[in-house]
Amino acid sequence: MIEVKDIHKAFGENHVLRGISAQFKPGKNNLIIGGSGSGKTTLLKCVVGLHEPTQGEIFYNGENFTTMGFEERVPIRKEIGMLFQNSALFDSMTVEENIMFPLNLFTDQTRAEKLDRANFCLERVNLKGKNKLFPSELSGGMKKRVGIARAISMQPKYLFVDEPNSGLDPKTSILIDELIAELTEEYQTTTVVVTHDMNSVMGIGDHIIFLHNGQKWWEGSNKEIAHTDNNELNDFVFASKFMQAAKEKL
Template sequence: MIEIVDIYKTFGENAVLKGISANFKAGKNNLIIGSSGSGKTTLLKCIVGLHEPTKGEVYYDKENFTSMNFEGRVPIRKQIGMLFQNSALFDSMTVEQNIIFPLNLFTEMSKSEKLDRANFCLKRVNLEGKNKLYPSELSGGMKKRVGIARAISMQPKYLFVDEPNSGLDPKTAILIDELINEITEEFKTTTVVVTHDMNSVMGIGDNIIFLHNGEKWWEGSNHQIAHTDNKELNSFVFASKFMQAAREKL
């Protein structure tokens, strides 16, 4: 479990996050949603240590991550997997090399062990036999799946995903959501997903926090979100006809 307590983040005069507290549960898909500029990605970066909170604390299974120095954070960071919005694959490396990259940095595994792990991860994301391809040879959906394979290569306890469906067609986006959900359940990871995709919210949103103007305005499940009377949340969630139809079915 990850717990954040009273997180503030300011950049100069701009207060981006204003006292956000939440629990992100193990074995669940924890979604952070909100409109552009609401602070979603900034909050994610504060949780993983890419930004330091101006005020507040982040706990990984009751260990105070915020109070640790760089060296102290290393054991926790080794348990973190991340899928960035643009997949962030190395163009000069093959699929296999991209997946093995964190294993080279953080483990003392043998070459054969690393290859076995890469093959396992590729099989897990349904990309068996794609080892020697380069990112330029992959579709957008395949790049996302390679990004997920790399993110799980270290067998992470915590998985962070930033806008996984950005730039994908609806069918591929659903496949990515299903893959994230399967991995979360299979490995019991604490998965935190930043998204504005309402299909993802309704499909895999076990635990959702809604940010509005840098504050947490609502928290609940995908079933509860369909019946909320929160005006700002309703305006955000039910903007599309699809979501109106989904609400009527729940």
């Protein structure tokens, strides 16, 4: 489990996060939603240690991540898998090499062991046999799946996903959502997804946090979101559905 307590983050005079507290539980798809500039990605970066919070604490299974030094954080970072918004694959590396990259950095496994793991991960994301392709030879959806394969290569306890459906068509987006949900349940990872996609929210949102102006404005499940009387959340949901419907008509 990950717990954040009273997280604030300011960049100079710009206060992006204002007292966020939440728990992200294992085996659940924990979604962070909100409009542009609401603080979603900043919160994610604070949780994984890419940003240091201005105030507040972050706990991984009861261990205070915030007070740890670089070396102390290494064991936790080895348990983290992350899928970036643009997949962040290395263009000069093959699919196989991209997936093995974390294994090369953090393990003492033999090449054969790392190759076995890469093959397993590729098969798990339905890309068996695509080892020798380069990112330039992949579709957007395939790049996302390779990114997921790399994220799970270290068998993480914690999986962080930033806008997984950005740039994807609705059908491929559903496939990516289903894959994330399957992996979360199968491995009981603590999965945290930043998204603005209402299809994702309604499809896999076990636990949802809605941010508004840097504050936690609403918290609940996808079953509860349709019945909320929170005006700002309703505005966000309506606008998101309207925009999605408009895109599908184009």
